[in-house]
Amino acid sequence: MLISRKRFLQISAGSIAGIALSNLWLPKLLSASNATNGKGRLPIIWFQAQACSGCPVSFINTEYPGVDEVLIEVIVLEYHPVIMGATGDLALSVIDRMIAEESGKYILVVDGSIPLEEDGLYCTVGEKDEKPITALEWINKISESALAVVAVGTCATWGGIPAAPPNPTGAVPASQVIKDKPIINIPGCPPHPDWMVGTIVNVLKYGIPELDSLGRPVMFFGPDKLIHDNCELRQYFDTGIFAMNFGEKGCLYELGCKGPVAHCDAATRGWNSGVNWCNRSGGPCIGCTEPFFPGGAGSGIYEKLPGAEVPGLAGINASANTVGMALGAAVVAGIGAHAAARVISTKYRQYKDEKNREKGTPYILKEKEEEEDK
Amino acid sequence: MAKQIVTVDPLTRIEGHLKIKVEVENGVVTNAFSSGEMFRGWEIILRDRSPLDAPPIAQRICGVCPMPHGTGAILALDDALNVKPPTNGRIIRNLMLAAEFIHSHLLHFYHLCALDFVDITAVLNYKGTDPKLNKVKDWIQADIDAGVASAGAPFLPRYEGDYIQDFDVNIQAIANYLKALEVRRKAHEMLAIFGGKMPHCQTLVPGGVATMLDIDKVIAFKSRLSEIRGFIDSQYIPDVVAVASLYPSYFKIGGGVGNFLSYGGFPVDEDGNRYYTSGVYLDGNLSDFDPKYVAEFVKYSKYSSGSGLYPLKGETVPDARKSDAYSWLKAPRYNGKVVEVGPLARAIITYLKGTDPDFKSLIDSALTALGLQPEDLISTMGRHAARALELKLLADKMDEWVNEIDPGKPVHTKFSIPMTSDGMGLTEASRGSLGHWISIDNWRIANYQAVVPTTWNGGPRDDSGNMGPYEKALIGAPVADVNNPIEVGRIIRSFDPCLACAVHIMEGDREILKFRVC
Numbered sequence: 001m002l003i004s005r006k007r008f009l010q011i012s013a014g015s016i017a018g019i020a021l022s023n024l025w026l027p028k029l030l031s032a033s034n035a036t037n038g039k040g041r042l043p044i045i046w047f048q049a050q051a052c053s054g055c056p057v058s059f060i061n062t063e064y065p066g067v068d069e070v071l072i073e074v075i076v077l078e079y080h081p082v083i084m085g086a087t088g089d090l091a092l093s094v095i096d097r098m099i100a101e102e103s104g105k106y107i108l109v110v111d112g113s114i115p116l117e118e119d120g121l122y123c124t125v126g127e128k129d130e131k132p133i134t135a136l137e138w139i140n141k142i143s144e145s146a147l148a149v150v151a152v153g154t155c156a157t158w159g160g161i162p163a164a165p166p167n168p169t170g171a172v173p174a175s176q177v178i179k180d181k182p183i184i185n186i187p188g189c190p191p192h193p194d195w196m197v198g199t200i201v202n203v204l205k206y207g208i209p210e211l212d213s214l215g216r217p218v219m220f221f222g223p224d225k226l227i228h229d230n231c232e233l234r235q236y237f238d239t240g241i242f243a244m245n246f247g248e249k250g251c252l253y254e255l256g257c258k259g260p261v262a263h264c265d266a267a268t269r270g271w272n273s274g275v276n277w278c279n280r281s282g283g284p285c286i287g288c289t290e291p292f293f294p295g296g297a298g299s300g301i302y303e304k305l306p307g308a309e310v311p312g313l314a315g316i317n318a319s320a321n322t323v324g325m326a327l328g329a330a331v332v333a334g335i336g337a338h339a340a341a342r343v344i345s346t347k348y349r350q351y352k353d354e355k356n357r358e359k360g361t362p363y364i365l366k367e368k369e370e371e372e373d374k
Numbered sequence: 375m376a377k378q379i380v381t382v383d384p385l386t387r388i389e390g391h392l393k394i395k396v397e398v399e400n401g402v403v404t405n406a407f408s409s410g411e412m413f414r415g416w417e418i419i420l421r422d423r424s425p426l427d428a429p430p431i432a433q434r435i436c437g438v439c440p441m442p443h444g445t446g447a448i449l450a451l452d453d454a455l456n457v458k459p460p461t462n463g464r465i466i467r468n469l470m471l472a473a474e475f476i477h478s479h480l481l482h483f484y485h486l487c488a489l490d491f492v493d494i495t496a497v498l499n500y501k502g503t504d505p506k507l508n509k510v511k512d513w514i515q516a517d518i519d520a521g522v523a524s525a526g527a528p529f530l531p532r533y534e535g536d537y538i539q540d541f542d543v544n545i546q547a548i549a550n551y552l553k554a555l556e557v558r559r560k561a562h563e564m565l566a567i568f569g570g571k572m573p574h575c576q577t578l579v580p581g582g583v584a585t586m587l588d589i590d591k592v593i594a595f596k597s598r599l600s601e602i603r604g605f606i607d608s609q610y611i612p613d614v615v616a617v618a619s620l621y622p623s624y625f626k627i628g629g630g631v632g633n634f635l636s637y638g639g640f641p642v643d644e645d646g647n648r649y650y651t652s653g654v655y656l657d658g659n660l661s662d663f664d665p666k667y668v669a670e671f672v673k674y675s676k677y678s679s680g681s682g683l684y685p686l687k688g689e690t691v692p693d694a695r696k697s698d699a700y701s702w703l704k705a706p707r708y709n710g711k712v713v714e715v716g717p718l719a720r721a722i723i724t725y726l727k728g729t730d731p732d733f734k735s736l737i738d739s740a741l742t743a744l745g746l747q748p749e750d751l752i753s754t755m756g757r758h759a760a761r762a763l764e765l766k767l768l769a770d771k772m773d774e775w776v777n778e779i780d781p782g783k784p785v786h787t788k789f790s791i792p793m794t795s796d797g798m799g800l801t802e803a804s805r806g807s808l809g810h811w812i813s814i815d816n817w818r819i820a821n822y823q824a825v826v827p828t829t830w831n832g833g834p835r836d837d838s839g840n841m842g843p844y845e846k847a848l849i850g851a852p853v854a855d856v857n858n859p860i861e862v863g864r865i866i867r868s869f870d871p872c873l874a875c876a877v878h879i880m881e882g883d884r885e886i887l888k889f890r891v892c
Contacts, residue, residue: 043524050414052874053389054437054573060485061559061572068506068552072513077528081386084528085489087863088382094531097523115413121694123412125391126383132411161419161434168415168692190437190573246577246584247463247786255584271571272563275594281569282586283576286430294431300424301431 041073042204043106045098045142046080049135050123050162050171051112054190055153056082062193063273074201078106092126095142103145107203108181110174113155113162114139117170139177148182148208149174152196157185157215158291165296175215184208185215187264189288194269195220214291220265227259227285230267243282252279256302258287377404378856383411385866387486389438390873392832394844394862398853403862406841406848408832410703410873413676413692420822425451425791425814428822429578432810435824436875437573438481441474441565442803443875444578446810446824449799451580454812457789458644463582465775466568466785468640468649469595470575470583471801472772476602477561477572478804479717479765482870483614483758484554488547490864491617493537494529496544506552507545535860543616550609557605564598567591582786589781596776603769614762618744618755625746628754628865630847631712634719635830637663637809639802649771650802651730653723656711660726665800665809667709668825671836675704681837703876705833705842706825714843715806715830716869718751721760736763754847757868791817803827805870828876831869844869 046056060067060083071077077084079094086094098106112135115122120134127133143149151174154160162171175183184203186195199217202209209217228234236242236251243250251257262285266277278285286301287293294301376399383393391411396403416435420428432447433440445467452458459467497511498518517525538544562572568585569575577584585591618625638652652663672681678693693699707713724733725748740759741748750756792814799810806827813821833842841849844866853859 048391050412051390052434052437052440054434054440057437057481057573060555061562063559067555068510071528072509076524078524080528081384082389083485084386085494085530085532087386087533088384088859090531090533091384091386094524094527101523118694122414122692123391125411127381127393161416161431162414164419166418168418169413171414189434245786245788246579247582247586247784249586266571272566273559275563276566276570278570278576280586281566281571281576282584283570283579284584286576288574294427295423300427302426303424 040204041076042200043076043078043098043102044080044109044200045078045095045106045146046109046111047135047138047142048081049110049112049114049139050155050169051153052155053082053111055111055156055196056080058190058193059152059196060193061272062197065197070197070200074197074204089126095138099142099145104147106146107148107150107200108139108142108146109150109152110139110156111151111153113159113171113173114177115162115169115171117168122169136177139174143178143181146181148184148203149178150184150186150196150199150203151175151215152186152191154187154189154288154293157187158293160189161294164294182208183215184211184217187216187221187289187291189293191289192220192264192266192269192271195264216263221263221289223263225263225265227262227264227267227279228257230265231259231279231285232267233279247282252282252284254304255284256286256300256304257284258290258305259285260305261292262287262290264289380853380856380859380862382859382862383409385863385871387489387863388867388871388873389436390871390876392866392871392873394848394866396848396853396859396862398856398859401852401854403848403851403853406845407700408703408834408842408844408866409701410828410832410876412873413694413702414874415692417822417824420819422818424817425454425812425819426579428810428812428819429580430574430576432822432824433574433578435826436872439474439478439804439872439875440572440574441471441569442801442805442808443810443824443826444575445471445801446799446803446808447812448578448580449801450797450810450812451799452797453799454795454797454814455580455789455791456795457581457787459582460784460787461644462587462779462781462783462785463787464641464644465779466583466585466587467578468642468775469772470565470569470578471640472768472775473561473565475765475768475804476606477558477565478870479761480554480558480561480610482761482804482867483610484547484551485558486870487758487864487867488551488617489529489532490860490867491538491621492547492551493539493544494526494532494548496538496541497548499541500545502545504549507549510548510552533858533860533863535854535858538617538620540620543620546616547613550613553605553609557602560598560602564595564602567595567598579786581789582784585785587779587781587785592776592779592781596773599769599772599776603773606766606769611762611766614758615740615743618759621755622744624755624864625744625750625753627851627861628847628868629752629756630843631714632752633657633708633711633713634722635663635708635713635715635807636720636723637800637802637807639800649768650720651724651727652800653727654708654713655719655722655726656709656713660723665798668809669707669710670825671705671707672699673705673837674699674701674834676702677704699834701834703829703833703842705836706830707836707840712836712840712843712846713830714869715827716757717761717764717804717806718757719806720764720802721751730767733763733767736767754865754868757870761870793817805872805875806830824875826872826875828869828872832871832873832876844871 120136123135124132241250242254271277385392393409395407397405428447433444514526634655638648640649676699795814809825811823831843
């Protein structure tokens, strides 16, 4: 089962590319499932490192199938620190049993980043001979015997907030610790329950879904899932109506929306049983599924896209419009964002010239500019 | 009998990484150590960022209770930016925070704590017609028959102990474990109606909320609230009473320090009056809360810096290998005293102050029904009871609040970020008193600090050796079988630990003296 990550991506992209699944695929998959009673279910060890538990809480928000159905029909949730009945050594003994008896058969799900500084002592779980065992040791040990690894949440996929500058604990994503196993990345802070449950069901029924170059399932994060292209506020953008303050109706671009560079299907799937999603609520997309989230020191989550400083893209801090383009292009690895960025830059220039005359500059920059005027 | 050391690590069915170590002599706990085992450095990460980043990033301190942290952050920013939310903004903030209480309290009782009391295997003898219960029964039975080692996972294996014997209570609780999964999901839907998504909502900003408000949202919220109130009244309260009445001894154990603190929360008017009253109950005396008495001690915490300082004056440097230190949590103290925060603290302070007649009469009737005295509330089961009763009243109150929304009016007051400013945001979280502090310099966050409920409750000993509330609550508790220390989990979980929140640090090398103390 030792294949390189690159080879893994090639295989999975090649073999499953034919299966294009719509938003409605999840119920179909479940009804197609005959799996019951431990046979045909996917054994899972869900391990938390530097996590906030937002990922498991989102996981149990799954509506169809409900979490009880998932536990009974789809997976065998062998270990999960937030849900499991067992505690202490009894809980950890489950992991030992899995490694001994189910080697190569289970999936390791990781949420949270993994701290490397201080030999990993910033996160410990359990102890042996009175000495703490680090999350790093656990993840190495559990992944060694795993069939595959699913990293859920932006911390486990890209590093997330714990890894944001100055990264006090040397936090890294799962892919920087686990080198020799296939890894599926399901980003999001937190991920939508359907992204997690859907990926797991897909692995069980059809094998590993098609992944993009960052290891994300294309069916949820593909190039056609650009928030900006699917946003119901897009009409406001196209007609140049921009919300200048929170709570106003209009495109949220001016309030820092990262929709033009963020990929996920939240806009069409909806959050929390579909009652709402980020931009519909009035709170701009913060790009929580992307490797640039939450940005570096000196940046701001609600700062307008052009001019945003992107960690990991060294040297890119050029003037307004080029950065928007570079950001989009780099983040999505050249899959169609050039067009979006170009649209933005022209639209935005036009719009800003007009707005500046009419309304003055947006609030965030206002004081700075006033100060500079003095 | 010789002293036995029992280590429970990880303590599961909580948020985060917690280790509890107890010394047991003759079946009784004589010493206890509570250790937070994870550190991320949130406050360091917030530094030099835009102040507007505080709500989305602070929320992500915890995925179980993001709303309280978001609320602490926006209150601190309101203060620093000198902006007041309009009435709609204030109400929607309250409703979102209250929806979080519903999700959190139901999750806590049914999905985190119930497995300490309820015998899940009772479902194997279920003879009724409920399809969900039959599905669970068939599932576990088939795995047992097949000899599968993981039969009943994740509910089994478990510590063996004195689980509920009453068949009907077990079945009712298991049915409601499943039902509560749906109900708390709906609480998140309620929150998402105004907040975009949960966990980690989108609309928390200083000056109010970013919600695009219309009447449909209010109606969608109300319809879910009415269903949830039905569940709380007809299922949650009776379930808590049923479990409590089967474990009367847990009204006598796990009491702990007996000192309580509440910051108060849920502003109900534009003058700053709050639905939850603030106060301190110290050594039998009730007094007003004053933040200047808060200090944090680090002798037994993994920080190599000054101790006994006001949170915002401390210079704090992490030291993973500090000798004698056994926790990433600090030990906050109020006027040098150990205090407990949370639903029980709110209940005790509200009860003694007499500010809410509804609350007092509800507590009194519950005490009468269970044949208890008020002091029995200071216990493991008292925490569950206080949590359930406060949720009932809060959900009722939400129905009043939601009717006060006027969809035609603004939800947000325009603000501007000053070059330099400080702010403090104090609120009540589902788990207790929560404070966020922010200092802004050059339009950026110069300093950020959060002092959270689980730091108060789960912290280690202070410099004088006084135990924290978790540790104190364990002293004297029975442990019938050191190989199955089920009692330890029951006592600690009654506090609703949330460890991701609790570990925090502030680098105090600059601007620290600028924080205004109330």
